[in-house]
Amino acid sequence: MRIDPDRLWQRLMRLAEIGGRPDGGVDRQALTEGEIAAWRLLIGWAAEVGMEAATDAAGNLFLTLPGRDRALPPLLAGSHIDSQPTGGKFDGAFGVLAALEAATFLAERGVAPARDITIVAWMNEEGSRFAPGMMGSEAFAGVRDLAAIRAARDAEGISAGDALDTLHAAFPELPRRPLGFPVGYYLEPHIEQGPLLEQAGIPIGIVTGIQGKTTWEIVIKGEEGHAGTLDMALRRDALVAFARMAAAMQAEVGLADPVVKFTIGRVEVQPNAPSVVPSRVLFRIDLRHPDNAALAGFGRRLEALAETYAAPCGVSVTRLGEAPSNDFDAGLRARIAAAAARLGHAVMPVLSAAGHDARHMAPLCPAAMIFIPCRGGISHAPQEWAEPAHVAAGAAVLAEVISELA
Amino acid sequence: MRIDPDRLWQRLMRLAEIGGRPDGGVDRQALTEGEIAAWRLLIGWAAEVGMEAATDAAGNLFLTLPGRDRALPPLLAGSHIDSQPTGGKFDGAFGVLAALEAATFLAERGVAPARDITIVAWMNEEGSRFAPGMMGSEAFAGVRDLAAIRAARDAEGISAGDALDTLHAAFPELPRRPLGFPVGYYLEPHIEQGPLLEQAGIPIGIVTGIQGKTTWEIVIKGEEGHAGTLDMALRRDALVAFARMAAAMQAEVGLADPVVKFTIGRVEVQPNAPSVVPSRVLFRIDLRHPDNAALAGFGRRLEALAETYAAPCGVSVTRLGEAPSNDFDAGLRARIAAAAARLGHAVMPVLSAAGHDARHMAPLCPAAMIFIPCRGGISHAPQEWAEPAHVAAGAAVLAEVISELA
Numbered sequence A, B: 001m002r003i004d005p006d007r008l009w010q011r012l013m014r015l016a017e018i019g020g021r022p023d024g025g026v027d028r029q030a031l032t033e034g035e036i037a038a039w040r041l042l043i044g045w046a047a048e049v050g051m052e053a054a055t056d057a058a059g060n061l062f063l064t065l066p067g068r069d070r071a072l073p074p075l076l077a078g079s080h081i082d083s084q085p086t087g088g089k090f091d092g093a094f095g096v097l098a099a100l101e102a103a104t105f106l107a108e109r110g111v112a113p114a115r116d117i118t119i120v121a122w123m124n125e126e127g128s129r130f131a132p133g134m135m136g137s138e139a140f141a142g143v144r145d146l147a148a149i150r151a152a153r154d155a156e157g158i159s160a161g162d163a164l165d166t167l168h169a170a171f172p173e174l175p176r177r178p179l180g181f182p183v184g185y186y187l188e189p190h191i192e193q194g195p196l197l198e199q200a201g202i203p204i205g206i207v208t209g210i211q212g213k214t215t216w217e218i219v220i221k222g223e224e225g226h227a228g229t230l231d232m233a234l235r236r237d238a239l240v241a242f243a244r245m246a247a248a249m250q251a252e253v254g255l256a257d258p259v260v261k262f263t264i265g266r267v268e269v270q271p272n273a274p275s276v277v278p279s280r281v282l283f284r285i286d287l288r289h290p291d292n293a294a295l296a297g298f299g300r301r302l303e304a305l306a307e308t309y310a311a312p313c314g315v316s317v318t319r320l321g322e323a324p325s326n327d328f329d330a331g332l333r334a335r336i337a338a339a340a341a342r343l344g345h346a347v348m349p350v351l352s353a354a355g356h357d358a359r360h361m362a363p364l365c366p367a368a369m370i371f372i373p374c375r376g377g378i379s380h381a382p383q384e385w386a387e388p389a390h391v392a393a394g395a396a397v398l399a400e401v402i403s404e405l406a
Helices: A005-016 A033-048 A093-108 A135-141 A146-151 A160-170 A196-200 A238-254 A292-310 A330-343 A388-405 B005-016 B033-048 B093-108 B135-141 B146-151 B160-170 B196-200 B238-254 B292-310 B330-343 B388-405
Strands: A052-056 A061-065 A075-080 A117-122 A185-191 A204-210 A212-221 A261-270 A280-289 A314-323 A347-352 A367-372 B052-056 B061-065 B075-080 B117-122 B185-191 B204-210 B212-221 B261-270 B280-289 B314-323 B347-352 B367-372
Touching: A005 A033, A005 A093, A005 A388, A033 A052, A033 A061, A033 A093, A033 A117, A033 A160, A061 A093, A075 A093, A075 A388, A093 A117, A093 A185, A093 A388, A117 A135, A135 A146, A146 A160, A185 A388, A196 A204, A196 A347, A204 A330, A204 A388, A212 A238, A212 A292, A238 A261, A238 A280, A238 A292, A238 B238, A238 B261, A261 B238, A261 B261, A280 A292, A292 A314, A330 A347, A330 A367, A330 A388, A347 A367, A367 A388, B005 B033, B005 B093, B005 B388, B033 B052, B033 B061, B033 B093, B033 B117, B033 B160, B061 B093, B075 B093, B075 B388, B093 B117, B093 B185, B093 B388, B117 B135, B135 B146, B146 B160, B185 B388, B196 B204, B196 B347, B204 B330, B204 B388, B212 B238, B212 B292, B238 B261, B238 B280, B238 B292, B280 B292, B292 B314, B330 B347, B330 B367, B330 B388, B347 B367, B367 B388
Parallel strands: A075 A117, A075 A185, A185 A367, A204 A347, B075 B117, B075 B185, B185 B367, B204 B347
Antiparallel strands: A052 A061, A061 A117, A204 A367, A212 A280, A212 A314, A261 A280, B052 B061, B061 B117, B204 B367, B212 B280, B212 B314, B261 B280
């Protein structure tokens, strides 16, 4: 094994203390003080073995073990260290620390790889503080404009741009790499966030692709009024319109086939006072489907339902993000299978139901993902858990592939 | 006319500057710095004509023009000066300032009334910051325990008790009157908050009673999960349960008869993140009906619907407040009619669709309310408006009745 599994586990637990919640979960949202503290920890660990830290205009963190030929495009590996407000210890953090462990193990043994090995922690994968997520990888891949990313605001009105400037100001010594610098390969280890590996009793998932995802922001505009006096027949109650709309969307899309995923996760009501008829409801839809035609069809249905059920209120429907299903590189998938076989770990192919930054790297270079099981398939929750043996297996397979490629 | 209508109007506009919103509305919620500033203004105006200020344990403000026989129970008149977060200039403020104008006018002319005339501004009528509202009058009338009132918390977790202590600390010089001191008569002028007077072209409404009101807090408890991975069939999505429940309540209660009023004004979703299946939804119901049997029947229906539609989530249903319909004092209503006739103002009887502090005074002493029209029947909104002529008419009728009784 080309890793130290105990050190990796201890670092996972140490990182989880930053933003640690009393319930055992982690609240370390993007561009917060918690994320700044986590950067400091990672940069310190990397510096111990002579790795170089850098950032870019989108707030991604790069930790590089220099290769013999620095002109070669680096092997990039990692994930993200931001979490949901009620997140767990493994989502994102496992990928970054497993990749860091692989590089650290080589560095400690004085191995100079052929090309740079760069560990990446992408900015704001989760999208809970600033929506939508995957800001760092989308800016890097040129999928979304940096100016649009900087304009996003959190619930307190702080812009992502200001938060990004705060992050950069905390690390004035870090050089800035250009967005979209050439990359040789991209590898992302992650917990599965689904039950398939655990149910099959298999420690390594070779990710075939990521299901497509579309997100919307919908705003229903009604009219305020007094709860005790305004006739029901005269009301333009934005919350009543929302309730009917959401119930119809769930019935016609959420329950339409066995694999679709339909979620309304965020709702804001105005003025949100107990005896005032609500004048405005803003909500977000997250729709996912592995089949791109089905994704598009359900999307059109949701947009039509929003128009149908808004009356007598007005409605605006904004598509925030659209990511079709993708396939990961066949050559890298074969290398992962071979590495796992050498280490004696069983593997199975898995379609990723969750989105990952790897989606945006796949068009730029050969890219792949390695999944490990998580208990009960639970993620984005404090009880999220991965077994130490699975963490070690996933990191060891990654380290094999990194050694081979770099 | 026993008032100065210009001064009254100017004071209404001056008070509306405290908590004034850019859209012309007023945000002066209970026990805020805005309310403290408004107290200072009122106490100052009252002091100019020798009126005495006092408070009580529930944060009610009393401004007294001393009578010749101070042992007689006072005539109490007023309303409240707290507003909704997106409230207007007249709701509550008109009643307090009209009563203050009547007393000021007498004081300026050296008239010593037979009994004390006490202007009251009740604490937290609106219930938007601390729910449910009418805290001051309910504590005064013994309808709700002061300890329960102090335990209520606002959205930021501040208790009403702490906010009340802050208010009292700002006015250390004010004497404390006991809760529930004897009252001779209670009069409350108010904007109608409905369209009837405006539609009839009549400036004075004699309020026959207040429609009954019941409020609930309902909490739906589901389970958090990842929006991209958790099977729809396995979800316990609290927001989906809420949408179905609210839509059913609107269909079966909100549209059940022409006079019922059903409102869900406040909704809180947890964790309220775009890609997390919601684990908890808390919402408030406001139900009103002039017929007590219908009010009770619809209430039972709502509670049954909450149980029916919660599955597969859990639900808790808490009745926060229950106020049956009431009738105002026939003798006082006749006096108001006679006073209006002397001043040449047409009157009509009106049932109050909105709740008022007067509801809680009616069991304690002869009580009545005087309504004036408001534009379009709109209230609890920045565009709330009453014509200066109607403000003057309502205050003049009140001043007539006060002069007669005190």
